[in-house]
Amino acid sequence: MAAAFTAAGYLIGTLLALTLDRLYTGAPVRGPIVLCKHDLPRRCWLGTAGYLLARGRCPSGCRLPARLWYLPLIGAVAGMVIALRAVDIRHAVVVASFSTVLLAFVATDFERHLLPNRLMYPALAAAVALCWVWPGRGPASSLEGGALGLGLMFVLFMVAPGFGFGDVKLAGLLGLVAGLPNTLPALTIGAVAGGVAIALMLLTRRARLHTGIAYGPYLALGAFIGMLAR
Numbered sequence: 001m002a003a004a005f006t007a008a009g010y011l012i013g014t015l016l017a018l019t020l021d022r023l024y025t026g027a028p029v030r031g032p033i034v035l036c037k038h039d040l041p042r043r044c045w046l047g048t049a050g051y052l053l054a055r056g057r058c059p060s061g062c063r064l065p066a067r068l069w070y071l072p073l074i075g076a077v078a079g080m081v082i083a084l085r086a087v088d089i090r091h092a093v094v095v096a097s098f099s100t101v102l103l104a105f106v107a108t109d110f111e112r113h114l115l116p117n118r119l120m121y122p123a124l125a126a127a128v129a130l131c132w133v134w135p136g137r138g139p140a141s142s143l144e145g146g147a148l149g150l151g152l153m154f155v156l157f158m159v160a161p162g163f164g165f166g167d168v169k170l171a172g173l174l175g176l177v178a179g180l181p182n183t184l185p186a187l188t189i190g191a192v193a194g195g196v197a198i199a200l201m202l203l204t205r206r207a208r209l210h211t212g213i214a215y216g217p218y219l220a221l222g223a224f225i226g227m228l229a230r
Contacts, residue, residue: 002083005092009079013072014047016104020067020111023104025118036062047072067107075103078224085228087135094133095227098123098177102220105170109216115166124169127176136230137179145183149175152187162213170219178226186226187219194218 018033018040033040036058043050044064051069058064078099086092101123108114131142153171157163174190175183194215201213 001092002080005079005083005096006076007079008096009075009077009082010047010072011075012079012100013075013103014045014068016075016100016107017047017065017067017071018044020065020104020107023108023119024112024114024116027118035064035068036060044068065111067111071103071107074106078103081224081228085230087230090133091135094130095224098127098173098227099224102223105220106217109166109214113164113214115164115170115216120166120169120173124173124176127173131176134177134179137181141179141181142176145175145178145180146172147175148180148183149173149178149187163215167215167219170216170223174219174223174226177223178229182226182229185229186222188222189225190215190219190222193221 018035021027021034022029022031035041035044041050041054041058041064043054046053048069051064054064056064056069079096082092082095082099086095101119104119105115108116108119127142127146131139134142150168150172153163153168157165157168171187174186178186194213197218198213
């Protein structure tokens with residue numbers, strides 16, 4: 001099961017990397033896959049392996065998006081962790097489903113500092129509709145966790161610079177999928193991971209004090225851990 005989930009995670013990460021531009025609100029859903037101004041290299045369908053074989057560039061020399069190498073790897077690791085930590089197959093399937101959305105948010109926020117409503121609102125609706133499926137907790141725990149995450153992040157959005165309203169909605173999703181007991185720990189994990197990342201970027205001069213930082217990926221990490229917490 002671990003091998004199957006790892007392979008599935010790699011495949012999902014690859015497909016997300018190839019089709020990510022279609023997930024933004026207002027972008028066309030259909031049409032050819034475009035990663036650069038030229039034709040899509042066939043190697044790109046191999047995900048991380050294809051990116052390495054192509055040395056990060058298409059045959060015409062255009063640089064390929066970095067998501068092509070890191071999304072498949074993150075997906076593979078997430079799939080392996082789900083297989084090892086899930087309580088049962090139902091739990092594994094629902095965690096994998098929401099993890100796919102969280103994986104997309106990682107790339108959209110890193111690339112454009114956006115958490116697209118095209119993904120966010122269906123994910124929130126699904127989390128509310130499926131609040132009864134989580135093992136070991138009832139629907140009330142999910143709904144209360146969502147309210148807590150939404151409320152806490154809204155306060156931060158109002159008083160602290162650097163947070164967007166997409167982060168508020170993502171914190172609400174975090175609470176819905178993690179449940180009330182795990183909401184604060186999951187938010188804390190996101191805050192600590194984000195703080196470490198910001199400190200490293202400042203130390204390496206990849207960012208300055210007033211540089212906008214993508215916070216969504218770290219909230220997504222907290223949500224992922226919260227879904228699998230026992």
